Amino acid sequence: MxxxxxxxxxxxxxxxxxxxxxxxxxxxxxxxxxxxxxxxxxxxxxxxxxxxxxxxxxxxxxxxxxxxxxxxxxxxxxxxxxxxxxxxxxxxxxxxxxxxxxxxxxxxxxxxxxxxxxxxxxxxxxxxxxxxxxxxxxxxxxxxxxxxxxxxxxxxxxxxxxxxxxxxxxxxxxxxxxxxxxxxxxxxxxxxxxxxxxxxxxxxxxxxxxxxxxxxEPQRLVRGYIAHRRQREGQILRLLDSGPKAIPDLVASMYAAVDPRLHPAAGRSVLAHLIDLETRGVVSAAGDLWEKAA
Known part of the structure; x- marks a missing residue:
């Protein structure tokens, strides 16, 4: 850099x-x-x-x-x-x-x-x-x-x-x-x-x-962005398969290769995914923990 x-x-x-x-x-x-x-x-x-x-x-x-x-x-x-x-x-x-x-x-x-x-x-x-x-x-x-x-x-x-x-x-x-x-x-x-x-x-x-x-190559990049977000959503759901988790736990697994200084920011994007999934009835929140909806 x-x-x-x-x-x-x-x-x-x-x-x-x-x-x-x-x-x-x-x-x-x-x-x-x-x-x-x-x-x-x-x-x-x-x-x-x-x-x-x-x-x-x-x-x-x-x-x-x-x-x-x-x-x-x-x-x-x-x-x-x-x-x-x-x-x-x-x-x-x-x-x-x-x-x-x-x-x-x-x-x-x-x-x-x-x-x-x-x-x-x-x-x-x-x-x-x-x-x-x-x-x-x-x-x-x-x-x-x-x-x-x-x-x-x-x-x-x-x-x-x-x-x-x-x-x-x-x-x-x-x-x-x-x-x-x-x-x-x-x-x-x-x-x-x-x-x-x-x-x-x-x-x-x-x-x-x-x-x-x-x-x-704008169309190629946009397709990649959409695929990236879907991949992140899939990661969240797979991690929740093993039980409720807090956002920092999800970030630690999903962004293990990313500079830890960026983890708080990554947590905001994870929260955005979780809110979207909650709106769709896929996950639910209990305090600081998130889990798959019953």
Whole structure:
């Protein structure tokens, strides 16, 4: 991880397609990988997707990458603090409109699986599923972004589809380095699985996640994500065959090969699976113990 961080192009503008550039924020962690990838869409009149954490160096890097251009829109996938807080200062600098997910700020009730919620987020407009925002003619470097509602990681999560390149900015719903964590009470495993199935029905050519590298075989990755979640569900049920168990016991068996520092976060995803199974009548809870339903 350290070698990757040392080689990461923090503050630089990377061209990843004719219409898309990326600027990487210096906020690496076990949950953000190398950091938040802020995307600049278009040429001339541009949009910024997921401006990132409220860090002056990252703001300077975005402004330097768009020098001589106009930032007209700021889009936000969800309101974790590694995605949305810089929208306030970027709007003040540029006058851009802030669009995207609905405001959402919750108190934590367990170990963090990523940054906490951003209480400063105040969009100029909330985008519903299917809402389309035009950004000028393609011949002039313009773009068209469509909101795709993908709850699960958070209830307010959006992806954004770039029509001109059949690309999808996936935020944390699909990441380029790891599976996404689903953390109750706001994160919901059933919603997450349904959102993955929604993406299965699309024909996007490439995904641009906020964390990790572009995904060039998106359908294959989504199929793998769905299979991974079904495998985890099966593990839980097999472990409960031998009797009631607490979440830490399930995590110790299911994530034995994973860095123990990540076990509290893994426990949140296990809880999300258990809540889903309970809703379906497959398991039940008695205090801190979970067991198969009679």
């Amino acid at each position: 350290k070698a990757a961080i040392d080689a990461a192009p923090y503050g630089a503008s990377e061209r990843v397609s004719p219409l898309v550039r990326r600027v990487l924020a210096r906020n690496p962690s076990p949950f953000t990988f190398l950091g938040t990838g802020t995307y600049i869409v278009g040429n001339g009149k541009v949009a910024v997707i997921d401006p990132g954490p409220d860090e002056g160096d990252h703001l300077d890097a975005i402004l330097a990458a768009t020098k001589g251009e106009t930032i007209s829109h700021i889009f936000v996938t969800h309101t974790h603090r590694d995605h949305s807080p810089l929208a306030v200062r970027l709007k003040a600098e540029t006058g851009a409109r802030v669009l995207g997910c609905a405001p959402l700020a919750l108190e934590d009730d367990g170990p963090r699986t990523d940054a906490a919620f951003d209480t400063t987020y105040a969009p100029d407009a909330v985008l519903a599923h299917g809402a389309v925002v035009p950004g000028g003619a393609w011949a002039d470097g313009g773009w068209t972004l469509e909101a795709v509602h993908t709850p699960g990681h958070t209830s307010n999560h959006l992806c954004f589809a770039l029509h001109e390149e059949k690309a999808l900015f996936t935020g944390d719903h699909v990441m380029g380095w790891s599976t996404s964590v689903v953390t109750p009470p706001d994160g919901d495993m059933r919603d997450y699985m349904n959102s993955l199935k929604l993406l299965q029905g699309r024909d996007d050519r490439i995904y641009y996640p906020t964390h990790g590298e572009p995904v060039t």
